[in-house]
Amino acid sequence: MTPLLSRALLAEGLGTFALVFFGPGAAVVQAQTGALGHLGVAAVFGLTVTAVIAALAPISGAHINPAATFALALAGRFPRRRVLPYLGAQLLGATLAAFTLLALFGREGHLGVTVPAGSWARALALETLLTFFLLLVALRSGLPWAVGGVVALEAVMGGPITGASMNPARSFGPALASGIWTAHWVYWVAPLLGAALAVATNHVLSPAQPLEAQPGRAQEFRPEGEPI
Structure with a gap:
């Protein structure tokens, strides 16, 4: 494992x-x-x-979400050989955080576990759409305030229905620590579907010829030392 990859995995774990x-x-x-x-x-x-992307994106890209890693790999912006190491770091970070909450607060609030309020079909559709819009913004902007703003916006709208996870790692940690796995598969399938849709839509929206680089534009979750 190279020093750059080790630092990137540490950053992904800390960020998640x-x-x-x-x-x-x-x-x-x-x-x-x-x-x-x-x-x-x-x-x-x-x-x-917002804070995690601003602080850690130069090191790991600050994906902090398996669906984001999947989307970037699918779009050709992230090496596929790094997908599984990133996934492991994200799940480990989420699990450690959830068990830290368990040690501090007990099972209060079920540790923020994500469970559908209603049918799994509605939850699947909503989580797919939420993830789609989140990752479309991430792919086309990557700016910390833009991505963080979409997360807050979608949490306001979707939180009461599905928990607005949009992130398999975010759902996995609390589910493991609380022991509540109700419709947990939705929180893996929907984000991956949303990621694939975001990549496809971004491809359609992208110009045929590359635009000139704009000063100050985010590097779209590309970690340091990573080739385009």
């Missing part, structure tokens, strides 16, 4: 840990105190994603 610790952690605090409200929990998710 932060996402699950602060995001589902906010849901746990809301369940315990009622102090944050639904909008507050959504804001915590968005702010966490």
